Amino acid sequence: MTSLIVRAATRVLVGLLLVFSIFMLLRGHNEPGGGFIGGLIGATGFILYAIAHGCAAARGALRADPRSIAVAGLGVALLAGVAGLLAGDAIFTGQWLFLGGAEGEKGLQLSTILLFDLGVYLVVLGAVLTIVFALEEEV
Numbered sequence: 001m002t003s004l005i006v007r008a009a010t011r012v013l014v015g016l017l018l019v020f021s022i023f024m025l026l027r028g029h030n031e032p033g034g035g036f037i038g039g040l041i042g043a044t045g046f047i048l049y050a051i052a053h054g055c056a057a058a059r060g061a062l063r064a065d066p067r068s069i070a071v072a073g074l075g076v077a078l079l080a081g082v083a084g085l086l087a088g089d090a091i092f093t094g095q096w097l098f099l100g101g102a103e104g105e106k107g108l109q110l111s112t113i114l115l116f117d118l119g120v121y122l123v124v125l126g127a128v129l130t131i132v133f134a135l136e137e138e139v
Contacts, residue, residue, distance in 0.1 A: 002052050010052035014061075017045030025121050026114075035117035039124025047132050055136040066129035073122025080116035092116070 021042035028034025050058035062069075084093035100107030 007052045010048055014045040014049050017041055017048070021045065021121075025117060028117050035120030036124055038117075039121040040128065042121070042125045043128035043132070046129055050132070050136060055133055059133065062129065066126045066133060068126070070123050070126025070130065073119045073124075073126060075119070076122060077116050077119025080112040080119060083112045083115075 021038045021040075023038075024033040024041060025035055025038035028038065046058050046062055049061055053061075081092040083095050085091050087093070087095050089095070095112045097110040098105075098107055099110065
């Protein structure tokens with residue numbers, strides 16, 4: 001049983017950890033960070049919530065089965081790899097889409113690298129939460 005202070009603080013910290021995990025995901029292809037560390041930070045938020053409110057409440061807050069999240073992430077990462085093949089390059093070759101300008105100009109630049117990082121993020125988040133929830137429910 002946790003105290004009221006821990007439960008109240010956890011609600012704030014979980015939100016901050018999830019926002020920070022998205023920040024680390026989006027910053028990762030240009031600087032240190034990326035899908036792996038972002039997924040670990042996101043999983044830490046849900047683990048903290050599970051410690052304060054219980055595993056059932058954390059599963060409810062997640063709103064999806066962690067195994068399904070991991071499988072979806074694997075599919076997203078594979079889709080990012082296949083995009084290179086569809087463009088006639090080797091598998092997992094980065095492909096770029098420039099919206100609002102050409103290469104080197106201002107505009108929105110989307111890449112399969114970010115899509116791959118998103119897949120890694122989901123795989124790590126789902127895998128870590130699957131393990132932790134299974135261990136928590138065993139006890």
